[in-house]
Amino acid sequence: MLQAVHVGHKSLADYTHLVGRDIVEECRALAEPLKGLRISHVSATAYGGGVSELLYTLVPLMRDVGLECDWRVIYGQEDFFHATKQMHNALQGAPEDLSESQWATWLEYNSINARDLDGEIDVCFVHDPQPAALHTLVPEKAAHWLWRCHIDLSTPNPATMARLLPFVEGYPHSVFHVQDYVPAGMGGSVHIVPPAIDPLTPKNMALSPEDAAYVCDQFGVDTDRPLLVQVSRFDPWKDPLGVIDAYRAVKERIPEVQLALVGSMASDDPEGWEFFNSTLSHADGDEDIKILNNFNGVGAIEVNAFQSHADVVIQKSTREGFGLTVTEALWKAKPFIGGDAGGIPLQVQNGTTGFLVASVQECAARCIELLADPQLGRDLGRRGKEHARRHFLSPRYLRDYLRIFSTMVDAA
Ligand code: UDP
Numbered sequence: 001m002l003q004a005v006h007v008g009h010k011s012l013a014d015y016t017h018l019v020g021r022d023i024v025e026e027c028r029a030l031a032e033p034l035k036g037l038r039i040s041h042v043s044a045t046a047y048g049g050g051v052s053e054l055l056y057t058l059v060p061l062m063r064d065v066g067l068e069c070d071w072r073v074i075y076g077q078e079d080f081f082h083a084t085k086q087m088h089n090a091l092q093g094a095p096e097d098l099s100e101s102q103w104a105t106w107l108e109y110n111s112i113n114a115r116d117l118d119g120e121i122d123v124c125f126v127h128d129p130q131p132a133a134l135h136t137l138v139p140e141k142a143a144h145w146l147w148r149c150h151i152d153l154s155t156p157n158p159a160t161m162a163r164l165l166p167f168v169e170g171y172p173h174s175v176f177h178v179q180d181y182v183p184a185g186m187g188g189s190v191h192i193v194p195p196a197i198d199p200l201t202p203k204n205m206a207l208s209p210e211d212a213a214y215v216c217d218q219f220g221v222d223t224d225r226p227l228l229v230q231v232s233r234f235d236p237w238k239d240p241l242g243v244i245d246a247y248r249a250v251k252e253r254i255p256e257v258q259l260a261l262v263g264s265m266a267s268d269d270p271e272g273w274e275f276f277n278s279t280l281s282h283a284d285g286d287e288d289i290k291i292l293n294n295f296n297g298v299g300a301i302e303v304n305a306f307q308s309h310a311d312v313v314i315q316k317s318t319r320e321g322f323g324l325t326v327t328e329a330l331w332k333a334k335p336f337i338g339g340d341a342g343g344i345p346l347q348v349q350n351g352t353t354g355f356l357v358a359s360v361q362e363c364a365a366r367c368i369e370l371l372a373d374p375q376l377g378r379d380l381g382r383r384g385k386e387h388a389r390r391h392f393l394s395p396r397y398l399r400d401y402l403r404i405f406s407t408m409v410d411a412a
Pocket of ligand 1: 053231264265293
């Protein structure tokens with residue numbers, strides 16, 4: 001049934017040298033009156049994608065400041081994850097809504113999980129649409145409820161949104177990355193909190209250029225030749241096929257260029273393998289395109305190494321809730337090119353902290369520009385890193401939630 005996820009220990013104090021004393025002290029002051037508050041995070045998966053990435057840091061930091069925090073993953077089988085993937089796509093704008101039976105499957109698994117939700121819960125913190133019906137089904141099981149939406153709801157399939165809305169509009173608190181994602185009709189208090197990355201994890205800690213090159217070399221990259229990298233799930237919205245097309249256009253001008261597409265397969269994403277195979281066939285056996293996933297041994301350090309070693313990091317998404325991979329690249333002070341979509345422009349000021357592009361041709365042109373002018377890339381990268389430091393590191397994320405919990409407790 002609902003599975004508890006075990007997370008390690010983290011100490012907020014360890015972040016002081018990266019984010020400054022002020023925000024660390026602000027977190028401690030906000031947490032003081034909240035000590036002992038029982039927070040339960042509920043999400044669809046403990047592996048793959050941005051939500052689990054966030055929770056492996058947020059849960060231990062919430063504990064470190066004195067909250068009693070746990071994280072549970074809902075129970076679901078293949079039919080449920082097919083339905084929720086379809087829902088995810090439709091909510092991000094895909095034309096096909098769920099079938100009647102898929103909606104029924106979604107609700108049925110939510111009911112199973114709702115029955116299983118136990119223990120004393122002060123704040124039930126529900127992530128994304130997969131478990132979103134919990135509040136409607138068992139409102140009495142927690143004193144406070146919060147729905148945390150991590151996806152881009154700015155242009156949803158209207159039929160899908162209309163079906164989901166009755167289950168989310170009643171949450172007393174909801175949190176979105178940006179105002180644009182808040183669906184019309186949300187009741188309760190709506191909060192805007194963009195995500196953040198953890199600078200102390202193996203994925204984001206500083207790696208020497210030699211170590212990064214060593215790791216990339218193990219995967220067959222020629223570390224003396226330029227490398228373009230995109231790190232993301234194999235998902236049409238991330239546009240890996242467009243990245244391959246852009247790489248081909250770059251290769252006409254710079255024949256020595258290479259491309260690495262690094263993507264993990266999430267346990268709640270059955271479409272992933274299909275799209276992985278389409279990406280492989282689009283690459284058409286080009287030896288300078290490396291297509292890697294977690295089953296080839298690509299874990300956090302390897303993602304770090306590819307991002308750190310890249311000459312240009314790309315995230316050419318056409319829809320993107322926020323894009324933790326964008327923050328990860330900025331934090332590594334990399335020349336960055338991102339699709340002008342969703343949460344990417346929030347992080348990338350075009351021409352200042354990276355480049356925004358809306359087509360394959362633009363992406364290729366920016367790659368060529370950056371490969372030809374390393375100083376331009378260094379300047380963008382340095383400013384990108386400072387932007388990430390100020391806005392998108394974990395202590396700020398913790399602080400924003402502590403503020404929300406304070407308003408809940410004050411109002412009670
Ligand atoms: N990621 C990873 N290995 C991979 C591909 C992705 O660890 O092979 C991580 C990536 O570094 C990032 C997260 O998965 O931290 C993806 O989050 P993002 O917000 O970019 O996209 P989402 O998958 O949530 O749409």
